[in-house]
Amino acid sequence: MATNDPSVSIGDVSHSTFAIGAHSHAESHHGTTATPGDQELLAAVRELRADLARVRATAQTAELDAALADTEGEIARTGQATPTRRERLRELLGDSQALLGVLASAATLAGLVGL
Numbered sequence: 001m002a003t004n005d006p007s008v009s010i011g012d013v014s015h016s017t018f019a020i021g022a023h024s025h026a027e028s029h030h031g032t033t034a035t036p037g038d039q040e041l042l043a044a045v046r047e048l049r050a051d052l053a054r055v056r057a058t059a060q061t062a063e064l065d066a067a068l069a070d071t072e073g074e075i076a077r078t079g080q081a082t083p084t085r086r087e088r089l090r091e092l093l094g095d096s097q098a099l100l101g102v103l104a105s106a107a108t109l110a111g112l113v114g115l
Helices: 036-052 059-078 083-094 097-102 104-112
Strands: none
Touching: 036 059, 036 104, 059 083, 059 097, 083 104, 097 104
């Protein structure tokens, strides 16, 4: 027996925003755009994280990698790295002078955060 009930079919909804029903409201926020300076910082953070994966891990490199991961996430979420986040990177890079001499990516990042 066939029915005449209305039906709704929703296909792929990735990166979509929709609302259904009376008085519904849909609002979408799909990431933010980083400033050119923060885009450069993000690229340097990613490069240093990749380089850190190629060196012998220590407590110091693990702490630096964790701070880099936090910075990467913050820029991806908000479009910028806060001054306190930048200060933390300066501290960790300042404590890693030997690393700055070995990894060009560490020296690049140090320059970007003002070390």
